[in-house]
Amino acid sequence: MTPNLLELNFNIDKCSEFLRLLIPPFSSKMISRNGFTFGRLARPLRSPAKPASTFFWTRLLSSLAVLEQKDGKLNQNALRAITAAQQLGGPVTGIVAGGNIQELAKEISEIQGIQKILVVDNPAYEKGLPEFFAPLLIENIKKGGYSHVFAGHTAFGKSVMPRVAALLDVSQISDITAIINENTFVRPIYAGNIISTMESLDKVKIITVRGTAFQPAETQGGSASIEAGTDPKVNFPIEWLSENLSITDRPNLSSAGRVVSGGRGLKSKEGFDRVILPLADALGAAIGASRAAVDSGYADNSLQVGQTGKVVAPQLYFCIGISGAIQHLAGMKDSKIIAAINKDPGAPIFQVADVGLVGDLFEKVPELTNKLKQQAV
């Protein structure tokens, strides 16, 4: 969306078809500017809250943002899916489903950037099981005629969206980090070692969004209308039994501003807890771990950062006793600042770290923790 076009304010309903013929809406210049020269993975390309009406081609675009919720609380990634949907330029509708969500619906209606929310109040959707949730989305996608459907690339998005795509007979575009135009998206492949630009030929685009690549939408100041969504009321022989979530008062790993992450160098669970926890406390940081640390039982599975775990991009990512295998780098190399303490001066982590310290982590980290505490950062 070229800058000069941003300033135009057409009557979109009347002019769009005509102008489409006259002006190619997406110039190649823009593509090179936005998509192909990524260093660190995509940052949001433009501010999220541009009024949709300034784009003259918006009439044909309309997006549905799938708003993941749990126990009446919106998932952070839902806000990021909204931002991605907004970047396309067309009107954005949100959909939320679950038991007792009227309160949440009101909150959502104040999120900036959505015009309408579809609310389906039915406990069948509470657990986000794909067997129920996919038919719900399909009904509402068909009814609303959306061209793009966005969801976060979370455990929920990963299980629901492929089913939706297959049932609509379209491909899925997974884990995008940038939007180039309505058909073209950027996504990392090979554990983030390669950036791929893909063009979709499908009429409906089913997209999951990498949370760290999009800013969350503002939760105040919007005024979306609330409507009841279509509820297909499917029966399916699958049953949610239980969950086992790690309860913590620390910041959430995926959205924390600072992350302290420990690896094999911690040598034991006791070592991990004794060294990592105080540093995380001193920094007000979330805790992460390498796969080696998780596999050795030093830390919980849900804390794993990497290609097969979580992808994070905090302001500060602190690696303690992590060598920096590509699998791990895939999950954190878009962090703003990377700091590392490792006793091996040749560890690959030092090739990406902004600040590296070679030394025994059992000495250096407690020293660092104490000094940080004294300075109360």
Added chain:
Amino acid sequence: MSTLRILVPVKRVIDYAIKPRVNPAKTAVVKTGVKHSLNPFDEISVEEAVKIRERNVKSPSSSTPNVDEIIAFSIGPPRSVETLRTAMAMGADRSIFIEVNDDEEPESLGVAKLLAKIVQKEKINLVIAGKQSIDSDAGSVGGMLSGLLGWGFAGQACNITFQKPNFCVIEKEVDGGTETVRGSLPMVITTDLRLNEPRYATLSNLMKAKRKIIDKLTPEELGVDISRRLLTREVTEPLPRQGGGKVEDVDSMIQRLKELHAI
């Protein structure tokens, strides 16, 4: 209790320890002369299928159903046969292979459609697939297949058990922990890294695997159009991150972090 007929889709990918490179035209990742191996998540799927069989053999009275057959499937260039041999050396009974050129590999939707046909043809009632291939990182084949078949789906499984009659209990990795669901067979399950520790294919088993059958099929025979809907316009390598060098001691580390406004 019925018997299980398990389908395990496997993919030959660039080895996880290799750093992939882009070709000079920026159209694709260089694959020739690069070490390939079985996608790690698929290794786990094969292992799980074999483990289910072994559990039943060990205690036939348990709730784990009898495994009738384990069929490995792959689509890819000719050398993908090697991955099928590995899967069979680990314990799969036979394989189905669809050969395509390197640049014709279908995307997830095409693969899911092929799998759906094979499920019907081979009367499969359990599909165990990896949660994602480590090359395309899309993670969508399993979910798509379950949709096409109208079966239950459990993604990112870290524990699979069975209950009579025909119920499967799956613990899944989700954000922040795990959750457990119970579905009735037939089902599609995708595997997470923590499900099991895959065995090595021993030399003698590799030799035996050479005598196992690989049926070759074509997408046309299965009546599936595998043409792509997602076209790769360009692939690039991300700009390398510049390491900022090392500091001498903890004080300079704090100093440097302050300069960078990280603390």
